[in-house]
Amino acid sequence: MIVRACTCVGISLAVLISANASANELSVGLGGIYHISPYADYTKDFSTIPFAHYENDKIYFRETSLGYIIYHDDKNEFSATLSYLPYEFKPSDSDKKSLQQLDKRETTALAGMSYYRHEKWGTVKLSFSGDILDKSNGFIGEASWMHAIKMGKLSIIPSAGITWYSNSFTQYYYGISDHESHNSGL
Structure with missing residues (x-):
């Protein structure tokens, strides 16, 4: 099966609960990502991810x-940048027998470059x-917008963006190999 590079649109909502953090302070929180899976009958479409935030003049953890x-x-x-990518596919999360025959796709780490443009109306990120x-x-390319809404110790950071994936990325996470096709019938 040949899979072409794709462009996907995603929306995520991250919620950070912290004291009003300034430079050199650590804040932690919990984020949620809603993802529409390209796999039919795959039940995992919402993931929670622990988030942390720390910044100084040269290093950050966002x-x-x-x-x-x-x-x-x-x-x-x-x-x-160095990043954790939480994409994964666990065959056991599906109720469909054919999807249970596919190989597991694992999370990974990424290295790259990012550009941020900070304005009053939000931040634009290109990476x-x-x-x-x-x-x-x-490889992954991203263009996104985010804007922090502060309510005391709670910050809600809605974001929206477009992500481009290379052929090899798309094949690994969404493609079906000849071996998997033979075992699953897909």
Whole structure:
């Protein structure tokens, strides 16, 4: 089966509960991601992910990404990043027998570059990264917008964006190999 590179639109909502954190303070929270799976009859469409946030002038930890700030001014920021990618497929999460015959797809880590543009109406993020744990050997490009809404100690950060995946990334997470096709009938 041949799978082409795809563009997906995703919406996530991250909720960070913390004291009003300033530079050099750590805040932790819990995030939720709703994902519409391309697999029919696959029941896992919502995931929770622990998030952390820490920043100083050169290093940050935002949600699931560690970054080293190469350049920044009042509105712009360029960073080198390492990130955890929570994508996975567990055949046992499906009620469909054919999907249970597929191989497990595992989470991975990414290394790349990010650019942030900070404005009053929100932050625009552009990033490009690649798989460094030899899971898919693929690449991801992202363009997204986010805006923190602060309510005392609670911050709600809605975001929306578009993500591009390379062919090898798409094949690993969403494709079906000849071996899997033979076993599952898919």
